[in-house]
Amino acid sequence: MLICRPDQSPLHILDEKLNADPSRxxxxxxxxxxxxxxxxxxxxxxxxxxxxxxxxxxxxxxxxxxxxxxxxxxxxxxxxxxxxxxxxxxxxxxxxxxxxxxxxxxxxxxxxxxxSYAAAALMNPSVVPHPDQSGLSGGQQRFLMSLRAVGEGHISSIAFREGMIGPGGDFRLWPQSGPAMAAVVDDRHRMEADGAVTVHRQPDSAISNSVLFPVTEAQRNGLEDLRLVSFTHDDGRREYIGTYTAYSGRAIRSEMLRTTDFASFCLEPFTGRAARNKGMALFPRKIGGRYLMVGRQDGKNVTLLSSDSLTHWDDEGELLLSPEFPWEFVQMGNCGSPIECDEGWLLLTHGVGAMRKYSLGAALLDRDDPSRVIGRTACPILTAAESDREGYVPNVVYTCGAMRVGDELFIPYGISDSAIGFATASLDDLLDLLL
Known part of the structure; x- marks a missing residue:
């Protein structure tokens, strides 16, 4: 009989924590x-x-x-x-x-x-390697993290933080200097309901001091749960792409953020039947000549989606993972874009169990055929600890994306929709847990 215990987790929890801050x-x-x-x-x-x-x-x-x-x-x-x-x-x-x-x-x-854009809550981070990796040594990497910040009226916006992560939990967040500044629309006269909109950072505003707010009617009540990935195109060109949920207050749709420098951002809605759902996460490159995403099209299971277009997703997807263990019986979902390693594609997942308690798990997908699941964790790798259970939404741990740092995984995660925590794990230790 399988019994999961918290002390079996391969994660090392770091001391740093970010909290909702009404002074920002x-x-x-x-x-x-x-x-x-x-x-x-x-x-x-x-x-x-x-x-x-x-x-x-x-x-x-x-x-x-x-x-x-x-x-x-x-x-x-x-x-x-x-x-x-x-x-x-x-x-x-x-x-x-x-x-x-x-x-x-x-x-x-x-x-x-x-x-006060983060007065109510701060949650659901994702992380990618920073565009500037100069002057580092000893396996260090700069990272750029997105955060879902919630303020007055329960409006969700996208905030950013920069920092450095190295082997053995060597971790630093760059300080936020001065006031935050909202990004502005390039041309407010060219904002079609279903078209792309470009916004840019204010002059002299650092990335960590910049906030992206809803700018279209479809986004009126929030930009939710950005899942960032560093995407490599067929020609070798790199682009940062993030999938997120636009919420109008009445309806949701999936949209995409695109940037090469985090100074100018294109916000563009997806089209197609799959775009009506939440939680889509893009693979960091094409596989077999097609774009791939993981999503949750039925509210319960993890599905694999494919398309020959980055913006149009008409595929309803094929079933990839279904709830199998008690901690995920209610529903499952992805926790960001799959991460490539020698053994395959490592996909972080979340599961919801009794008392609507959220837990994080992982699965390994075949590198050449991601529809084939090689293994998955039978026990959670992270659950809400006693000290982290209280908050805006109790008993929730959630991430929208992790980052590989050498032989380790760096995982920022939301705590009860009220704070951000950080953890690391050895890839080998994590892969050893897969069944």
């Missing part, structure tokens, strides 16, 4: 609700009109108050106010030249607000 704020556009009839001015136009009634001394005094309250918290605040005024002036058809510089900035201030 960004300046974001503030949108007034449309509450006027068609024959009346919008609330935005009325607010602009009210600001314009102020005399110059009043406007300057009000802007000074804003400056005293917020300028030290946001070092590019003037430029952001100027940009926001330009957008509002266009929306309400206001002649910019007719407005004094002070009132321009004051109008911009009225249409911005601080948003």
């Amino acid at each position: 704020v960004v300046l974001r556009p503030f949108h007034l609700a449309w509450q006027a009839s068609v024959s009346e001015p919008s609330r935005a136009a009325q607010l602009v009109s009210d600001i314009l009634t102020l005399d110059d001394d009043q406007a300057e005094a009000e802007l000074d108050i804003v400056w005293q309250d917020f300028s030290e918290r946001h070092w590019q605040i003037g430029r952001i106010f100027d940009q926001r005024f330009a957008e509002i002036a266009e929306d309400v058809r206001l002649a910019r030249a007719s407005v004094s510089p002070v009132k321009q900035r004051l109008i911009g201030a009225y249409f911005c607000h601080e948003y």
Whole structure:
């Protein structure tokens, strides 16, 4: 009889932990609700009109108050106010030249607000090798980690952290310097409902201080659970691709983030029947001339999807893994893109058992034919420890992607949808557990 015990886990839990932090704020556009009839001015136009009634001394005094309250918290605040005024002036058809510089900035201030993007939760990380690997030694690698951050209104955004990982759990996170800044849309006039949208980091904003927010109607309530992978195209070109769930508040669909430098990002929806589901994770290269993904098309089992197009996924997929052990009886899913090793494709999985308790496991797929499962873990490799059970969603451990570092695996993971923990494991020890 098989009995799983926590002390059988091959993972080494690192001391570092990231928690939700209400002090991390960004300046974001503030949108007034449309509450006027068609024959009346919008609330935005009325607010602009009210600001314009102020005399110059009043406007300057009000802007000074804003400056005293917020300028030290946001070092590019003037430029952001100027940009926001330009957008509002266009929306309400206001002649910019007719407005004094002070009132321009004051109008911009009225249409911005601080948003604490990670006040409610921080969870579900994924990790890839950093684009810059210069100056390292002794098996060290820089990494770039994505995080799902949740703030007011339960809106999910994508945040990033950079760091270094080396053999034996040698681990460091780079500090976050200064305030965070929201990425901005390249062209807000070219945002088709089912088209790609390009956003870019603010000038002089580091990756670790940048946040990607929903920008389309389909994303209105969140960008959820980004699964990053360093993808190698047939011509040798490398691109970072992340699959995520766009949530409008009513419906979900799978979308894709693409970038080569983490300075500019293309957000593009998948098309096809498979795109209506959550949790798709892309293999890091083509296999047999086709793109492959793992997903969960029926809400319970892990499926293997294939396509000859990176953006169109019409394949309903073939069954890859089904719940077999008690800790995964409720449902299974992938925990990020498969990781290539000599023995095959290592796929981290999650399972849900009694009391909706989440656990992490692993499976090994054949390198040439990933539809063939070589082995899987009968016992979890990580469950919620007693000290990690409490949080926004209790009894959950979850990751959206790990990274190979030499002969070890580096696994950042979400803790009860409230914090991020970190673990390492020897690949040999992990593979020894597969049945």
